Amino acid sequence: TQILDALDRRKRQRHRQLIKDVLADVVGGVESNLEHKYLVRVERAHGLPVATRQVKGWANGVPTRKDLDYDEFATTVELDGRLGHEGSGRHRDRRRDNANMRLGKATLRYGHADLQDPCGVASEVADLLRRNGWEGRLKACGSRCTASTSEP
Numbered sequence: 020t021q022i023l024d025a026l027d028r029r030k031r032q033r034h035r036q037l038i039k040d041v042l043a044d045v046v047g048g049v050e051s052n053l054e055h056k057y058l059v060r061v062e063r064a065h066g067l068p069v070a071t072r073q074v075k076g077w078a079n080g081v082p083t084r085k086d087l088d089y090d091e092f093a094t095t096v097e098l099d100g101r102l103g104h105e106g107s108g109r110h111r112d113r114r115r116d117n118a119n120m121r122l123g124k125a126t127l128r129y130g131h132a133d134l135q136d137p138c139g140v141a142s143e144v145a146d147l148l149r150r151n152g153w154e155g156r157l158k159a160c161g162s163r164c165t166a167s168t169s170e171p
Contacts, residue, residue, distance in 0.1 A: 020046075048072025053098045054086060056134050064160035065141035068153060070096065078118035085115070092151040093124045096144060100131065125151075138166040 023042055026032055041055070049055050050073065062070065070087035077083060087096040097112065116126045125147055133140055138160060145157050145166070157166050 051098070051100060053100050053131055053134065056137075057087070057096070057098055057129070057140075060134065060137035060160070061141045061144065064137065065145070065164075065166050066155065066158035067141060067144060068092070068148065068155060076115075076118075078114045081114060083115040083118075089148060089151075089153075092148045092153050094144070094147050094151055095119055095124055095126045097126055097128045098130070099128055136165075138164050141166045 023039065026035065026038060032038070044055060044058060048071075049058055054072070061067065068089060068091075070089050072087055074085040074088040074090075075082065076085065085095045086098045089095070097116075099112075112128075116128075119126050127144060127147060129140055141157055141160075142165075145153070145155075148155075159166065
């Protein structure tokens with residue numbers, strides 16, 4: 020909020036709206052470029068419900084965080100960059116995913132390469148959300164959108 024306050028005090032600032040939009044996403048829980056790409060290119064662009072971001076929890080007595088939680092639809096989306104997902108990070112992820120499964124929640128996992136096809140990712144997420152009760156419908160992100168926008 021300090022940056023937003025400073026921005027408001029400046030009379031002129033190049034890319035003011037872009038800076039405000041990105042900072043609003045950070046305040047909303049976006050913590051990486053990968054998470055921002057998902058938010059903009061998958062969730063918003065295709066009309067998916069808004070996930071709760073950076074949800075703290077526990078798995079087998081170990082504190083965890085979920086990148087994106089669609090709790091109402093028993094779905095978690097994890098966005099895996101390299102940092103924090105190698106070595107012991109993989110075991111942490113597995114514990115969290117297994118704890119989710121025991122609670123009846125599914126986890127979808129995507130990385131940078133997957134987000135090269137945001138329409139495909141949106142289709143996969145929407146399929147699982149629908150299976151778990153979402154009654155929404157995907158919207159096309161543009162004229163070349165390949166997301167399946169009709170009910171399966």
